[in-house]
Amino acid sequence: MTGNPLTALLGCSVFLLSVALETVAQSIDQAALSPAIRIDGCFQDWKGVEPLAINERTGLLKTLCLADDADYLFLKLEFTWKVNLQAGNRITLDLDVDDDPTSGLRKGRLGVDASFTFGERRGWIFSGQDTLSIQYESLGLVTAPTMESTIFEIALSWPASKELMTLGFGTKPMRLSVADESDGSPPLIAAYIPQRPARPGLPPISLEKEDPTHLRLVTHNVNRRHFNPEKRDAFSRVYQALQPDILLLQEAYEGTATEILDYFRMAVGAPLSGRWYAYKAGEEATVLLSPFPAAAVVHLGNSAAYILDLTAPYTGKLVLIALSMPCCDLDGARQAEADMIMAFIDNLKTGKTQEHIPVGTPIILAGDANLVRRTEQYTTLTMGDIQDTLAYGPGAPPDWDGSPFLDLLPYHLQRPMAYTWRGSGFFPGRLDFIFYSDSVLKIGRNFVFDTVGLPEEVLSRYGLQERDAPDTYKHQPVVADLILGN
Template sequence: MFGRFITLLLCITYLSAGHPIVIDGLWDDWQEVPVAITDPEGDYNYDDWAELKITNDDEFVFFKISLHSEETLLQNWNNFFLYIDADRDSLTGHPFRGLGAELAWHFGYRTGQYFDQNGITDLWQNDISLRQAPTVTSTEFEIAIARGCVALTDPDSIAVIFSSYYDTGDYMPDNWGGVAYQMDTTVVGPAEPILLEKTGTRLVSYNTLYTGILAPDRQPYFERIFQALDPDIIALQEHSEWNEIGDIISSWFPENTWYQGYTFRDLVVLSKYPIINQANLISSERTMCALLETDDPVNPYLLILNSHFSCCDNDDDRQEQVDELVQVLREWRLNDNGPFDLPEGTPMFHVGDFNFVGYHEQIETVTAGDIQDEATYGIDHPLDWDGTAITDLFSRHTHKRMAYTWRSDGSSFNPGKLDYVLYTDSNLSILNHFVLNTLAMPDSVLNEWELEAEDTNEASDHLPRIVDFMVTDLGISGELDLPQQYILSHPYPNPFNPQVMIPITLARKAHIQLRIYDIHGRLVISLADAVLPAGKKLFSWDGSQNPSGVYIVSCQAGHIMQTEKVILLK
């Protein structure tokens, strides 16, 4: 039998590839990664593996796993095991189906073991820098483990096996000896930096952990963070006082006038713009709203929803809260049955600590308006004014290919995306967005913005989410005669493959910025940034190098912007 193990290991074909993977729960960056193993459907009655991909960058080894069976959580509700043979020696480590595994990780229990010549060491997620997404139920997940962690010690190659139920479930691969992967030594390089410079009206959403801004030992961290970010609108969660926060923010920005809203439970909105109305929205007091009067010439109103939904295993409570919220918004918009008058077409952000660590249906409810308990809360209702879902904005760290917004190294739970930014993309355009993680920023950037490496780590267990935006809906105020400026006509053909034509008519000479963004607000290409003479213009964009999907054509002249959605269909 021993000879069989050796033969199997020697006959395995090495896989090798390096890719810049972002752990964010999106899959576009995995498209070019080759499939390591395809597992047949129906070879196990319960959790049934479907596919495995493996790749690496300079810091992490990445795995993408998918299931034939129904969706589950990766950090709970399962008995998934990952075995990694880090020295490719079946005689060292824990013996398992032809491997000598140095690392055995139990995803559902959130614990692992490291096996070496000195015995067995118990591990938690922080010991291996475990990063995974999404945090909600799914049939596919992406996983990152630090190559230099104690259990791997930066190996040249590894062999891996996934098991769906301890050591008796479905195996991936089914054959003994595992899947061998050769680390690609090609330098992948660091993440493309996201600049901190403000490019529009800036909204910052931040869970401050037990009203941390008021804590004398933590306040200096928050002060540096907020002064570097220079927000125009602030939405705080886990901030339960109402006497001091306005004065504190004003002292950090003495050149500005700040307006402080009322604290609902542990939610508060502060703004450089007047807060003309505010209210609690649901019975649990876990969502409030504030209506701001901005200086935007297109639409002077902006609605901010700020939420802190129930945490942890309270899935039923969370679903009730989001169901009720959609009911409230539906009745407000359709029947004028709301806490105050809301002008039709008012741009809306919904931000906060959503604590989505259970069923993914909660995301569907707050984006698409898909109510689960219709018997209690009524029919579904789309949450964007154009009858579609509002957009879930996926942001990453400024200097790292990670998207988590919560991290507690002493917890058994790995970092994850708990903080959300949702917005009505029918009338809001995202100009820049990111998660601030000072631990991952180079010294030169920290010094430029007068930040310190430990600032976000010491301030809170959450990271702030930042979004720069501008209003793009031109049909509400009625004060601007757009045809006197310019007209962005409907692009054609739409859908298109691979080229789309974009007509613009200028009534007079103007500085035009014509850009293409993906559905997550990331700039794809700039087609024009110049002063153009009056007349009809025709631009084209070739999307042959881009994946299929929805893209936003954005045309800006001064403070006025128009957008059109186009669909690349390959």
């Protein structure tokens, strides 16, 4: 875990637990064949998978591990220093999918049938006399973590490309190479025979809360799409299926809070019946819809804090910080906002703000944190470490027991992935997070909601169409059922 020790401490501990439960019924042999890799930026799942290629000399590349299952080829790449996998590098994967130097582009003893340069986010398929320019979709590429790291895990989908399927990708021995084309260092080269084991332990898919007393929080960056008439049916079906009790939107610029509540009330129907409250705050138009009145709403840059007065059968307060942090290359602004948010929480807990909360009040950060580059922002949001201590104070571990916030790390229901954003150009990424005070709050069912690839039976059970989730927006709804009280 040299790449991201924090992930090991936080979100990945949840992962360890769930893997332990899932794998309990497997025989040792099955477990060895099928390590149940999940593309989540945590690497305990690779335990026992030995590197097939090692570079002991200088240079960026260190080790390459490989694994596979029925659906994916998995790579684990370790580097000597931290990189952004999606920009500013010339790390290139060459695939000889049939281990045949006579098919594809000849490179040493490889006949390269597909090539992909991660830092340029593009590649090529060499098919007969044709060279096809490709982007990540042609390989079904998913990588993690989305932030900078010294270690990454990568999935390629076996059937993503017709050309590679024709060559027998995933059905025969293959050979591959990972090179740093920015220097002349030797590539990591490995031969591999896919085993294609069935992935164990996917439970039956069910969207309902496990208990009616749980409060379902759904967070979703809708980026102005919520009032688009062409999107209305997809939004309606998605939210009728998810039945939110607390709906947190980001970038819901159009409309007042009440207009947005009315829109979702009409679109979604029953779950939003009764008395509901609607608030809108923050430079990036976060909106909170819930049956609870807010004792205070505090602007925190693009983000905002909502301090809710819970009503029967719940008691006390609930602090919800809607994350909508500055995007993309804006590392400095994103860090400043993370600092401001964590300083606000520290001040709120220690009675230094106008608002007051009882000791032990659950605190949740949820939304689009846009963590696509530097890792310090993640450290700030979990550990409470503040970078600009002159402006915001020293900071402190944010949970009531002096521990960090837990990173919930929800997964897709139908695939071993944790990404929450899927668009063109950049690879699918984990941009949306739920961090929370786990010393005083438990979370039940939780997942990243995607309709693509859900079994037909599940789609029809919930009245969904397969394109509904991407037809709302590139960000996916993230769902967490809060277990409040005793």
